[in-house]
Amino acid sequence: MGSPLLSNRSGGQRLGITEPISLSGPTEYDVIKTCELEKYLQDAGLYESQAEAVRREEVLGRLDQIVKIWVKSISRAKGLNEQLVQEANAKIFTFGSYRLGVHGPGADIDTLCVGPRHATREEDFFGELQRMLSEMSEVSELRPVPDAYVPVMGFKFNGVSIDLLYAKLSLWVIPEDLDISQDSILQNADDQTVRSLNGCRVTDQILRLVPNIQNFRMTLRCMKFWAKRRGVYSNVAGFLGGVNWALLVARICQLYPNALPNMLVSRFFRVYTQWRWPNPVMLCNIEEGSLGLQIWDPRRNPKDRFHLMPIITPAYPCMNSSYNVSASTLQIMSEEFQRGSDVCEAMEAGKVEWDTLFEPFGFFEAYKNYLQIDISAENADDLRKWKGWVESRLRQLTLKIERHTYNMLQCHPHPGDFSDKSRPFHHCFFMGLQRKQGVPVNEGEQFDIRVTVEEFKQAVNLYTSWKPGMEIYVSHVRRKNIPDFVFPGGARPPRPSKATWDSRRAAELKAASSSQVDKSSEGQGTPDEKDDGRKRKREEEVESNLKSVKVLAALPSSTGEAQESALASDATNGAGDIGHDVVQNHITGTGGSAYGKPSGSVADESNSREAENIAIEKITSVPYVGHQDFSQELDELEDDVQQKDKYEDTAKGGKSPPMVSLTSNASSTSVTSSNGMSTSVSFYTSGDLEELEPAELMAPPPIVNPPAPPTQRKPLIRLSLTSLGKATGKGT
CATH class of the missing domain: 1.10.1410.10 (Poly(a)-polymerase, middle domain)
Structure with missing residues (x-):
């Protein structure tokens, strides 16, 4: 080294x-x-080869040449005098993992194009520059996203993935030695420019600190x-x-x-x-x-x-x-x-x-219960857009479940997606579900998240670019019925190995917990009370030792x-x-x-x-x-x-919350969302696959001054609390 x-x-x-x-x-x-x-x-395999590193540098150099040609072209088209046309300039900066020096083989390069005040984002960057790139043989998979929170143009240049942002500065001429770390660079910049510049400014500041x-x-x-x-x-x-x-x-x-x-x-x-x-x-x-x-x-x-x-x-x-x-x-x-x-x-x-x-x-070994979110579309382009939209909203489902169950139910979203190769234009996401640690288990107590799921689907279906064929299905599936296509090679692995650190640790903790329960029955106080006492003592000791520290x-x-x-x-x-x-x-x-x-x-x-x-x-x-x-x-x-x-x-008003049963029989219902679309909410049948059927959507007129919600309400879910503990790999 x-x-x-x-x-x-x-x-x-x-x-x-x-x-x-x-x-x-x-x-x-x-x-x-x-x-x-x-x-x-x-x-x-986390380090790229020297040949790939050289190719990336060549691509960045070529991209810098292209934006310089672009800015001169639009300067002339806007009627600037020849001197300003010749002085017109744009620069490419990098940020993210590439700028930090921690990128791996095949990773995207996050880039920023900085242009002068007369080069607009809508008309020139997503107009003329996009047209120029689309006509180049070296460019493929061009994906402009002008309405994103941080507008970006994604594409591949000679096989190298590029994410290109744009920042319009209040300068007539962009100097070649521009220092974007200076706060003055943000003067009179619009919000999108500030956000676009932020990536580079943060990356450079990290390296300085x-x-x-x-x-x-x-x-x-x-x-x-x-x-x-x-x-x-x-x-x-x-x-x-x-x-x-x-x-x-x-x-x-x-x-x-x-x-x-x-x-x-x-x-x-x-x-x-x-x-x-x-x-x-x-x-x-x-x-x-x-x-x-x-x-x-x-x-x-x-x-x-x-x-x-x-x-x-x-x-x-x-x-x-x-x-x-x-x-x-x-x-x-x-x-x-x-x-x-x-x-x-x-x-x-x-x-x-x-x-x-x-x-x-081992995500698919860790829980007994999961939510499966399936999406589909009519073609590959629609699926790509639909997938991006749904993926961006999945966090809302986690927040909704947390809120509606008063943080008693914990969601573990899988960070990736899966695709059933036997079905065209299909993707699915998974969330593990378990009772939050410390929540008491009451016999027969259940949660009901059907209303929560229905709200989530309605929000997703408000997608402004929705097209026929864009569907979303949410279903409850137990661990033993997880579809095989999520596993490597499309085959379910044998029972989880007992030789991993996690499995050994779980066994040790279980044994220690059993021993602690036995001892607590002989002494005074429960294990939780003793733990709390030790924690308070520890905090008091730390506070005593550090009371003079600033x-x-x-x-x-x-x-x-x-x-x-x-x-x-x-x-x-x-x-x-x-x-x-x-x-x-x-x-x-x-x-x-x-x-x-x-x-x-x-x-x-x-x-x-x-x-x-x-x-x-x-x-x-x-x-x-x-x-x-x-x-x-x-x-x-x-x-x-x-x-x-x-x-x-x-x-x-004395009515029960909307209820649905969790059954293994597929059903299909048409629900009309607020945007007028009729959305299928049928669910797939797969053994013990349990579906979350559509909830009742009718509600009484809103109350002008509704009373405050009760301080405590037992949430419901059609999954037994006793089955929501984190799995240890034993049984299903």
Whole structure:
């Protein structure tokens, strides 16, 4: 791998909103394990060949030439004088995984075209430039999406996938040495331009804020691979996408600036296992800016208060990049962080190797009950558009189920899609369902999510580009009846292996739980009560140890004045100096032994670990000024409030909620949605496949001043709560 780079690019300046947890360098063990990790990632095919790298550079150079020709052409067509025509210029910038240097073979290149004020997005970019590209033999699969939140033109250029955005600046001439990192570049820019520029500005800022780019890149490549293997890499599904993982990794690099990827991966899991969400992850302080653009600030923006896992972008205007995360997906990711931490501890003890960390998550073994969302269309082009639309709305189904079951039912959306090759123009998605941990199981109690599913289908069918043949079906299927086409090779695998880390861990936890129950029956209090007591004691100890430690106030003042007096005092006194004042002597005093394979006495190791955990505890508890009020409706679900109120009014009038039975007999009903379309809601029959039939759609007139909803209502679902526990691989 070559000699590790240990220098801190900050030139002695602190990177991040707090002091590092440790400045220790790596041990010999870290160097060995990092070399093993790099070889593992190479063997997994995560690095592109030199030939492909050269081809990408050639494509980008050719694309830059094309946009320069394009801008001169439209400048002449608009009647500009010859001098302005000759000076007319456009530039191509890259961002995302390619700019960060963590892209893999065949990955898309995220690109941005920056043009002058007279080159419009609608007429010129999605008009003349699109026409030019469509006539080139090197270009294929041209897919313009002008009405997206961030308008984009996707295509392949000599086989290289390109996603091209456009930013129109308020300049007559775009200089060749344009620096888009300057905030002034956003002056008089429209919202779409600001969003388009944001990708490049955030990517460049991340690279400026990490102490060692080489170590950052390998660690990020590792974490992205891990997230994909564990099924938590998907922004659209409510998990995290590329920029989210980059920001999380960059923060760990700031906290351990001299650590190699081996230890950065371990500390990634340790830190985020302890992170107290919704405290935000930030690489730098949030700046107000001088252009009046809205920034993430839960004190002033009510919708920001509902973000469950804020990961804030470092470039102005700072925004939450992870607003798609729901309660269910946050719980799933938290469990995966804990698993990663456990595996890394076992690796340090020499019990497992890197391949254990990257074991794929057995999604179709993990649950007993699933929702299957099937979609179909008349042709490939319609299916592509329909699939994109439905996929973008699936997160709404998760949020609806969480809301309508009062967060008692947890949804686990699979981040990918599947296709039955025997059926033309078909795709399907899956969601695992389970009772949320801690929800008591009452005999015979059920949920009923049929109304929720019906609302979701109605919302999906409001697609403005809907065409005949675009259908959606939602059905309940048990684990034993999952269709074979979702499995590799189209064949259901044998019973899950008992040799995986997850299966062994589940068996250990089950045994430990049984033992704990037996012991609790002899002593005083339940296991939960004892756990709560230990947790409170631990929190009191941490608070006692850290009461003199200052934390940097990271959010700007809403009034332009100083923060609250305590936080302002902390900032004045050099707040956040955690690494030196609290734990530096413990962690760095042994020549970095805390980073390597356990060495020295058990007491020394325990003290070092405890000291580091104290520092992590404090850093992960940066004050969060937003007030979480989950009784209010989420902004993303405002379109559903009226429909929900109608159903609740029906219930208050003494009527039962709309009910349907879960049967194995297929039925077909025509439902007319609000846009006038008649939509089939028939379901496929497959053994014990249970269908969610259409719910009653009629509702009484809305009540002008409806009474407040009851404080507690038992939600219903036609799935027994006792069958919604997470599976252990035994039986169905």
